[in-house]
Amino acid sequence: MAFMLVPEANMRLPKNSYGFYMGLLNETMQGNNSTHMLAVEFDDVLNTDVGDPSASHAGVDINSVISVATANLTGEFNLTANYTLTAWIEYDATTDCLEVRMASNSTERPREFLLRTNFSSRGWKLSGVLNQERMYVGFSAATGQDCFQFHRLYAWNFTMSRVTKCNGVDCAVVKVLVALSVALALVLMVALAMVVFRRTKKIAYTIHMPESVGITRFSFKELRSATRGFSKKLLLGRGGFASVYKGTLKDRTAVAIKYLNRDKAEADSESSIAQFVAEIRVIGQLRHRNLVGLKGFCFERAKFCLVYEYMPNTSLDKHLFDPKGKLEWHQRLAILRGVAEGLAFLHEGWQQRVLHRDVKAANVLLDASFGAKLGDFGFSKLVDHGTGSWYMTAVGTTGYMAPELYTGRATERSDVYSFGILALEVVSGRRATSLSKDKNDEDSVLLDWVRELACDGRDMEAVDARLHEAAARAEDIVRAIRLGLHCCQLEPYKRPTMRACCQLLQSNAACLEAPPMPAIVSSPSVRGLSLDGSGEGFNVDDDANHSS
Structure with missing residues (x-):
């Protein structure tokens, strides 16, 4: 996997960019100065053809996957082992140096760096590489044609602030905060600083309302x-x-x-x-x-x-993740039913289909009687009924975002995935993702943990210990867990519609079987590839739309 900066014009996946090209470029683009690419790779495969020093290493790539600088990642930093890591990538425009630092099970930035390279001494001028007006910032990954890996990006934050003059030109500091997993819950937080030149223009604030x-x-x-x-x-x-x-x-x-x-x-x-x-x-x-x-x-x-x-009981997350929260199961179930009804209306009940694109506990607001109302439509999109999937910029909140969103394609089933994660949070009282490595915390990824429990028939072990009525409402609770897991299947067409979710949350609905483990899992307790299971599509009042 690699963090990359490329021109906006080159942001689409290049043809034949699998394998050691990591989806960044292909044979034609390799070594071509017009590529204008900077990447920092975290590679767990040894490819001697491109000069990899080991099977676990970090590297700095400029217009080529042959790194200009590399560092072996061994011991507590081994990318193929079960370690939680924090990494910083920093570029100082005044010294023209890029440094990579890493820490194990810590978010405190270490003083010593693992990798350091000076671009000027290597004949590179970073401002010449990143000289496009608009650059795409993001991540890319690829494997060989017959290989499989599952990468999970937990969170990242991109900010830019101006510093002093560098050789007569303004320098900009760019910082990226990222948490991700490479088949083994590797967590990286990356801070990157570099020179970015972009023309600015005065914005005219105008809004034309229908x-x-x-x-x-x-x-x-x-x-x-x-x-x-x-x-x-x-x-x-x-x-x-x-x-x-x-x-x-x-x-x-x-x-x-x-x-x-x-x-x-x-x-x-x-x-x-x-x-x-x-x-x-x-x-x-x-x-x-x-x-x-x-x-x-x-x-x-x-x-x-x-x-x-005004919603007097604020948002669901304030009650759900507060150790002193006192939401009982009948309240939680009513909240899930309310959110499901709201989403079903957005997807099917209006003249256009509305994709919310940011369904999460913080956007579920509670009225005086703890009735649920979905809010924050800042990322929403209006689309016509009867169409398949839509190419959109990936937006949303880490932990709730469906896998297909990272390819730029979205459907109403992407909202269904987010609802599934929300359902698991409501049952367990745990957040979708956690950076904790506490042994008492069963797993850093809620979905993987609950999925394993359900496949073993131990659904009730995922239930929030604060639920005093759990034993008496076990059937409803297991029904909600299984529904949440079906909503979170990797393939969008296997997920139920939100109208089906409304039906399945009723007390007289049949309890679903736990869906099979996906072909590729990211659970830290599995650490690798599992090729068992090939579940059938979900078909409860479902249109079985296979767009993804």
Whole structure:
């Protein structure tokens, strides 16, 4: 697997790029300076044809998979062993040096580096390699034609900040935070700094709203008054681009006001404003008891606000993952049914199909009676009914994202996958992913842990210990677990529709068999490849759409 920066024009998978090319390039592109590629590889296969030093190594690649610098990863850093690792990749534009550091079972950056290379001394000028206006930042992986591996990317974060002048030009510092697994739950956190040149332009803030939306347009003065000047005492939460405040309108209606951070909006205007407009266009036109209602918005002098109905019991994650949380099973089951009904409406109940694309516990809001309503439609997309899969930028939250999203293809079954993960969290009280290596924590990946238990007929071992009524509701609980696992099958067409999920969550529904283990598993307790199991597709009121 490799972290890469390539021109946007070259971001599609090159033909014949399998094997040691790692999906980065092919024989024609190899060594070609017009490729403009920088990659940092974490390789667990020995290929002497490209000068690999060992079967476990890190390397820095420029326009070629023959690394300009490598380091063997042995002992506690061995990529083929059962270790949790943290890695930092840092480039200093002032010294023109790239360094790789690693730590085992620690997030503290070590002083000593494992790999260091100076580009200038090797005849390379990084600004000449990364001289395209728009660069694609991401990950790539490949195996030989007859080999299999399963890679899981847990999380990554990309930020850029300006530093001082370097030889008369502005230098930019780029940082990447990433957690991933290479068939053995290898976790990497990468921070990368390098020179990136990109022309900037002034953004004109304009929003054209469709007349059919029919929601209130508030003035910023009204919303500032409703929140007492956006008082910290009324702050409900803070996200990547926005903060949410409790407000009271003139008619004494309690509301939740999502205020887009102006500084962050200007730093990433295209994505943040696009999310703002998407929420208005999508949720502003939808009405359902299990969807958070949008009451209005404000767009005034680059100030962006969304006004939602107020949900007094905040979000599901606050109750589910708090050790003092007291949600009983009847409440959790009602929440799952509510989310399922909301998603079924989005997928089938409106004039267009709505892909939510960010179903997670933090986006499930709870009203005064703990009724569930799905919120945050910033990543949502409207698509026509009757179409197959759609190419889209991969967005969402780590742990909830369906595998096909990393190929850029999405369907409503991608939301079904996220719902399956949510169901397993609701039953177990555990987060989808965990960076903990505590032996008392059964597994760092919730899906793999529950899947193994269910295949052994030990479903109830996954149940949250805080559920006092678990024994009496065992049938409902096992039904929810099995449904969650069916929703999380690797192939999208094997997953049920959300309408089928609504039916299967009813108390009179038959309990499903646990789906077979997938052909390739990522469970840390398996550590390798398992080729058993070839389950049949799911077919409960299912259209068996085989697009993926």
